[in-house]
Amino acid sequence: MSPKLSPEAGPGEPGVELFTRRSGFEAALARFAGPGRRAVVMTMGALHEGHASLIRAARARVGAEGLVTVTVFVNPLQFGAGEDLDRYPRTLDADLEVAAAAGADIVFAPPVEEVYAGGEPRVRMAAGPMGERYEGASRPGHFDGMLTVVAKLLHLTRPDLAFFGEKDAQQLALIRRMVLDLDFPVEIVGVPTVREDDGLALSSRNRYLSARERSTALALSRALSEGREAGRQAAAQAAHSPSSPGSPSSPPGPDGRDGRDGSDGLAGPARVASPRTVRAAARAVLDAAALLEPPLVLDYVALVDPSDFTEVADDHDGEAVLAVAAKVGDTRLIDNVRLWFGVA
Numbered sequence: 001m002s003p004k005l006s007p008e009a010g011p012g013e014p015g016v017e018l019f020t021r022r023s024g025f026e027a028a029l030a031r032f033a034g035p036g037r038r039a040v041v042m043t044m045g046a047l048h049e050g051h052a053s054l055i056r057a058a059r060a061r062v063g064a065e066g067l068v069t070v071t072v073f074v075n076p077l078q079f080g081a082g083e084d085l086d087r088y089p090r091t092l093d094a095d096l097e098v099a100a101a102a103g104a105d106i107v108f109a110p111p112v113e114e115v116y117a118g119g120e121p122r123v124r125m126a127a128g129p130m131g132e133r134y135e136g137a138s139r140p141g142h143f144d145g146m147l148t149v150v151a152k153l154l155h156l157t158r159p160d161l162a163f164f165g166e167k168d169a170q171q172l173a174l175i176r177r178m179v180l181d182l183d184f185p186v187e188i189v190g191v192p193t194v195r196e197d198d199g200l201a202l203s204s205r206n207r208y209l210s211a212r213e214r215s216t217a218l219a220l221s222r223a224l225s226e227g228r229e230a231g232r233q234a235a236a237q238a239a240h241s242p243s244s245p246g247s248p249s250s251p252p253g254p255d256g257r258d259g260r261d262g263s264d265g266l267a268g269p270a271r272v273a274s275p276r277t278v279r280a281a282a283r284a285v286l287d288a289a290a291l292l293e294p295p296l297v298l299d300y301v302a303l304v305d306p307s308d309f310t311e312v313a314d315d316h317d318g319e320a321v322l323a324v325a326a327k328v329g330d331t332r333l334i335d336n337v338r339l340w341f342g343v344a
Contacts, residue, residue, distance in 0.1 A: 016100040017109050022156065025108045029158065031052055036066030037160040042153055045072040045109075046089040046204035047098040050194040057191045059103035069157050070099045072109035077120070077145025089204055108157070115152060124148040127174055133309050135170045135334070136323065138299050146171060147178055152193065154184055162186050167193040167201050169321050169336040173306050193335075195221065195266070201335045208331040216296050217328045219289030224266055224337040226280030227322050231272025231339060238273050245284045269319065269338035275303050276314050278339065282322060289326075299325040299332070306338075317342045 032038075039058035043051050058068045072095055074128075079085035092109055099107050114196050127136060131143035155161065164172050176188050194202045199221035200214065209217055264316040272278060282301055289296035301324045305312050312320050323336040 002255075009186070011012065013038055016096060016104050016107055018096060018109065020109055020111065020114070022110060022114050023109075025106070025156070028106060030051060031185050032067050037062045038067045038069070038158060039161045039162050039163060040071065040153070040157040040159040041104070042071045042073075042150060043095075044074045044088065044204070045095050046091050047072075048093040048202050048204065049341045050167070050202035051166055052098055052102040053194050054105050054165060055099060055102035057189065058161065058163045060331065061189070067106070068104045069094075069106045069108055069159070071153050071157065072107060073115060073149065073153070075115075075145060075149040076112060077124070077143050077148055078139075079145075080139050080141060083139070084205075089207065115149065116228040121148060125151055125178065130177060130308055133170075134300055134302055134304070134323065135325065143174055147174060150175055151178065151182075151184075151188045154186060159186055161189055163189045163191055165193060166190045166338070167203070167335065169306065169323055170309055173309055193266070199225070199266070201333075205331050205333065209280065213294055213328045214248045216289055216292045216294055217326075217331075218298050218332055219285055219292075220324050220326060220333060220335040221266065223282040223285035223289075223324055224322055224335060226285050227278040228270050228272065228337055228339060230281035231274060231341075232270055234277045235271055235273035235342075269340045272339045272341055275312055275316050275320070275341065278322060279303055282324065286324065286326070294329055297327045299327065301325070303339075312341075316329075 007314070017028065041054045041058055041064045042052065047070075053072060056066060059066075062068060072092060074085070074088050074090065076085055079088075095109075096107055125147035127143035127147055130136075131147075131291060136143050162175075164175060166172060172188070172190050178184070179186060179188055181185060196202060196206075198214075198218055200206060200218055201221065206214070220288075286296065286298050286301055290298065301314050301322075303320055303322050306308060306319055306321050320339050320341060321336050321341055323334070325332065325334045327333070
């Protein structure tokens with residue numbers, strides 16, 4: 001087991017230590033002498049079951065002898081003008097309970113002046129063209145700010161593994177690209193999206209939705225499900241055609257999961273065909289939701305290559321991500337599903 005550490009900011013919940021200052025946190029890391037590996041889960045707080053799934057995945061990978069750190073930091077660099085920085089929920093006491101229950105050892109929750117001691121950094125990470133598409137086009141500068149803080153926190157926490165949710169697909173792709181291009185000595189692990197019973201992807205922003213807004217917001221997961229199912233049917237038809245013997249199946253994911261549907265119809269990367277069919281089916285659901293009250297205001301629906309977030313061609317083979325972003329009322333939501341094109 002990892003050693004009991006002495007925080008400068010109080011003991012936190014049983015089984016987890018809270019640090020708010022870099023000096024205390026760095027001293028704690030220096031005192032960690034266990035044989036296990038280090039893992040980090042980076043969050044902006046308001047922890048929910050989606051975050052807990054990341055922490056549990058980290059604990060499972062590093063084992064009892066490893067160290068799991070959760071960072072809680074609302075990063076001002078990744079919020080643009082008019083976004084919800086001021087009203088973003090801060091729930092540190094509840095976050096400590098979630099982190100402890102999920103198996104974290106340390107929570108590092110620094111104030112802004114600890115992370116950016118000299119004010120806003122003069123030198124920042126640049127996401128490049130990959131970060132200017134989709135989320136980057138809707139939120140200029142967002143990914144530069146995100147990568148800057150992720151790079152800083154990787155340096156501060158010095159992990160062997162870092163865990164991020166697949167719900168933020170473009171963010172995950174950019175972090176992987178940064179780590180690869182700049183030779184960060186860390187493994188980036190993606191963890192599947194956690195959904196509520198009605199299929200809505202878990203998000204700290206879901207709490208802003210009224211009952212009627214939530215009903216409209218369900219169109220996001222329905223669109224993904226309809227696009228996925230249309231692609232599976234296209235794959236089945238192609239597989240049973242005389243020129244393409246065989247039957248469609250779901251390819252295993254990187255963790256060996258077979259991609260069969262969960263209760264929300266979106267678990268795992270399904271074997272599909274016909275990008276044109278997938279796009280059309282998803283778009284039909286979103287167009288219908290635009291007529292609801294309140295309406296869904298679509299930002300984008302895209303079918304992209306996860307390696308660079310460029311739109312895939314109609315003859316694409318291999319992995320792709322069907323991603324959607326929209327506003328319902330004042331709340332902006334994103335969602336995605338992994339697909340695998342090909343019928344072999």
